[in-house]
Amino acid sequence: YLSFFLLAAAAVLAYMWRDTFDAESVRGSRVLVTGASKGIGEQMAYHYARFGANIVITARGEDGLKKVAQKCVKLGAQKVSYVTGDMSDPADPDRVIKYTLDKLGGLDYLVLNHVGSSYIEFWNRDSDHVRTLMQVNFVSYVQMTAAALPVMEKSRGAIIVISSVAGKLASPYVAPYTSTKFAVNGFFNTLQHELAIQKSNVSVTIMILGLIDTETALDKIKGFSSMTAYPAGEAALSIIKAAATRQKEAFYPWFHYFTCLFRDWFPFIKDLMLSDLNKQ
Numbered sequence: 001y002l003s004f005f006l007l008a009a010a011a012v013l014a015y016m017w018r019d020t021f022d023a024e025s026v027r028g029s030r031v032l033v034t035g036a037s038k039g040i041g042e043q044m045a046y047h048y049a050r051f052g053a054n055i056v057i058t059a060r061g062e063d064g065l066k067k068v069a070q071k072c073v074k075l076g077a078q079k080v081s082y083v084t085g086d087m088s089d090p091a092d093p094d095r096v097i098k099y100t101l102d103k104l105g106g107l108d109y110l111v112l113n114h115v116g117s118s119y120i121e122f123w124n125r126d127s128d129h130v131r132t133l134m135q136v137n138f139v140s141y142v143q144m145t146a147a148a149l150p151v152m153e154k155s156r157g158a159i160i161v162i163s164s165v166a167g168k169l170a171s172p173y174v175a176p177y178t179s180t181k182f183a184v185n186g187f188f189n190t191l192q193h194e195l196a197i198q199k200s201n202v203s204v205t206i207m208i209l210g211l212i213d214t215e216t217a218l219d220k221i222k223g224f225s226s227m228t229a230y231p232a233g234e235a236a237l238s239i240i241k242a243a244a245t246r247q248k249e250a251f252y253p254w255f256h257y258f259t260c261l262f263r264d265w266f267p268f269i270k271d272l273m274l275s276d277l278n279k280q
């Protein structure tokens with residue numbers, strides 16, 4: 001019976017995760033990628049460029065954006081522009097969306113990826129940091145969604161929010177970051193339901209990422225964790241595929257689907273793992 005159950009479960013998962021992505025569906029589409037001056041956002045911009053999309057990228061630093069934009073042109077993007085914006089400033093999310101709509105004349109993919117800097121240590125009682133990080137990592141996502149939704153309704157658009165296993169599973173040393181990602185998951189999961197009830201044309205994909213080998217992440221975990229970090233280019237491609245195939249929730253690497261299931265099925269395993277981390 002056990003073998004039969006395992007085989008049936010494997011067959012269901014293989015069906016759920018089959019690759020139905022058609023690169024042609026992205027050609028000519030209008031895309032905004034936030035936090036695209038480095039890391040996973042930069043890699044997403046390159047993939048969208050290879051697929052022949054029209055792209056706007058944004059972040060705070062102009063130099064990084066300029067370099068990424070130039071490479072996107074070489075890789076085959078139909079059109080590329082960049083706009084600087086600081087998502088800790090409540091005026092900037094709307095300004096960036098307005099710029100994008102002016103440049104592209106509409107929007108098919110809104111990729112919410114930027115992330116503010118935070119620390120890895122015990123919570124230091126600095127509530128101002130939590131407030132600012134909430135604006136950057138969460139409230140600005142909501143603001144951009146609010147500004148883009150009416151236009152995306154017309155284009156049958158897709159919103160992609162980049163979240164984390166840290167937004168599903170509370171662990172020590174990252175209280176401010178974890179809170180922002182839990183907020184992202186809660187808000188956008190609710191929005192998925194509400195859009196479905198309203199028979200909206202817009203899809204929302206929540207992407208749950210494990211540790212990815214970006215410079216920022218590797219710098220931050222030095223001395224804290226020896227976990228394997230997975231390649232940013234692959235993570236970026238899996239995000240683009242999940243959005244294009246309008247998945248509600250997707251995981252990279254795939255096994256974090258089980259990490260999140262086990263959190264609820266076997267909470268004692270999670271507590272045991274984390275108690276080991278506490279002893280470091």
Ligand code: NDP
Nearest residue numbers: 035037039040059060061086087115164211212214216217
């Ligand atoms: P990076 O630090 O490499 O890149 C962050 C991007 O956000 C940069 O382009 C940065 O550019 C921009 N940014 C930072 N602050 C602001 C701000 N205030 N306003 C506007 N833009 C800003 O991050 P990653 O690529 O590692 O992460 C990308 C996403 O993936 C994030 O949402 C993160 O939470 C998620 N994730 C990453 C994991 C990992 O291990 N790397 C694991 C799980 C989730 P600039 O500084 O010029 O503004």
